[in-house]
Amino acid sequence: MSSSNGNDGQVKMGPLTVSPMGFGTWAWGNQLLWGYKESMDTDLQQTFNLAVENGINLFDTADSYGTGRLNGQSEKLLGKFIREFPGKRMQDDIVIATKFAAYPWRLTPGQFVKACRASLERLQLKQIGIGQLHWSTANYAPPQELALWDGLVAMYEKGLVQAVGVSNYGPKQLVKIHDYLKARGVPLCSAQVQFSLLSMGKDQIEIRNICDSLGIRLIAYSPLGLGMLTGKYTSSRLPLGPRALLFRQILPGLEPLLSSLREIAQKRNKTLPQVAINWCICNGTIPIPGIKTVKQVEENLGALGWRLSSDELLQLEFAARESPQKMIQNIFQTRIRM
Numbered sequence: 001m002s003s004s005n006g007n008d009g010q011v012k013m014g015p016l017t018v019s020p021m022g023f024g025t026w027a028w029g030n031q032l033l034w035g036y037k038e039s040m041d042t043d044l045q046q047t048f049n050l051a052v053e054n055g056i057n058l059f060d061t062a063d064s065y066g067t068g069r070l071n072g073q074s075e076k077l078l079g080k081f082i083r084e085f086p087g088k089r090m091q092d093d094i095v096i097a098t099k100f101a102a103y104p105w106r107l108t109p110g111q112f113v114k115a116c117r118a119s120l121e122r123l124q125l126k127q128i129g130i131g132q133l134h135w136s137t138a139n140y141a142p143p144q145e146l147a148l149w150d151g152l153v154a155m156y157e158k159g160l161v162q163a164v165g166v167s168n169y170g171p172k173q174l175v176k177i178h179d180y181l182k183a184r185g186v187p188l189c190s191a192q193v194q195f196s197l198l199s200m201g202k203d204q205i206e207i208r209n210i211c212d213s214l215g216i217r218l219i220a221y222s223p224l225g226l227g228m229l230t231g232k233y234t235s236s237r238l239p240l241g242p243r244a245l246l247f248r249q250i251l252p253g254l255e256p257l258l259s260s261l262r263e264i265a266q267k268r269n270k271t272l273p274q275v276a277i278n279w280c281i282c283n284g285t286i287p288i289p290g291i292k293t294v295k296q297v298e299e300n301l302g303a304l305g306w307r308l309s310s311d312e313l314l315q316l317e318f319a320a321r322e323s324p325q326k327m328i329q330n331i332f333q334t335r336i337r338m
């Protein structure tokens with residue numbers, strides 16, 4: 001599957017057809033990490049409209065996105081923006097990929113179906129594009145895992161989701177759920193994993209190979225390393241909030257990678273985010289960079305329509321390996337042995 005989105009046309013994902021890049025909406029409603037304010041909503045709506053007008057039809061969200069009283073805000077905003085989008089035909093093509101959290105109180109398939117109905121309510125949709133499990137409980141609550149899987153089956157059988165996917169599954173658990181769902185007649189269309197020039201370890205490569213062999217699309221989340229690969233942050237120019245703690249640790253070791261990104265960007269007349277996202281596409285994934293402003297959408301759209309050469313890919317991968325600090329893995333990512 002790695003190379004089949006070769007010319008940046010639309011990509012088949014199970015029964016769905018999606019753009020070769022989607023956009024992520026974790027920041028929409030998240031005050032703690034991303035500094036969201038409700039006053040940003042008009043701008044967010046413009047970012048959404050611009051993305052859709054330019055052919056982007058995949059938007060990633062989750063039922064846990066939004067902090068405190070704003071829980072579910074990302075889904076609510078997406079629902080509102082879809083309803084208010086001017087243009088019925090494009091509106092119909094939009095694929096929402098939402099994720100259901102494996103909260104400890106969601107212990108039966110029925111509770112996952114209930115969670116799915118709640119997402120549909122917030123999104124004001126009759127059907128979700130891709131219903132994804134946000135993470136596996138295999139390494140800390142194995143008995144809950146089957147309820148998650150059966151929850152996906154039930155959502156699919158009831159027609160609440162068009163397709164199903166997983167997120168943060170390790171290679172072994174990915175194969176197991178694929179086989180389980182297949183036996184129940186439910187195709188697994190996507191697997192989401194942290195995948196970028198800062199996150200291209202053994203696990204990612206193994207997961208990508210499994211996806212390729214099983215016909216599962218790999219969705220690359222945090223393709224810009226939470227913003228570190230955009231080149232706009234330095235040790236003395238850090239973002240507000242908790243990201244600063246992480247960036248302070250990682251950025252000093254990223255110089256080889258950032259200068260390589262800079263060199264290629266300059267030569268190509270592209271920007272660093274465009275090169276970093278293009279690297280994900282060249283690696284057979286569908287990246288979903290997080291976006292907050294019209295400027296970011298405009299810039300990230302420039303990651304489409306061209307390809308890094310194989311020499312450039314090698315140069316970037318070499319520089320990434322030379323950079324001593326890597327991204328921390330999501331705590332919900334199931335490890336390689338699982």
Ligand SMILES: NC(=O)c1ccc[n+]([C@@H]2O[C@H](COP(=O)([O-])OP(=O)(O)OC[C@H]3O[C@@H](n4cnc5c(N)ncnc54)[C@H](OP(=O)(O)O)[C@@H]3O)[C@@H](O)[C@H]2O)c1
Binds near residue numbers: 273288289290299
């Ligand atoms: N499955 C999971 O467990 C999981 C985990 C994480 C994320 N995700 C999904 O993946 C999506 C993307 O990942 P992410 O948001 O974590 O990180 P990311 O895509 O690596 O970084 C996104 C951030 O980079 C900055 N940015 C984006 N485009 C830019 C541009 N052109 N120029 C300058 N800055 C730019 C913005 O933040 P600032 O402007 O504030 O710097 C933006 O919020 C999320 O929104 C979410 O949908 C899924």
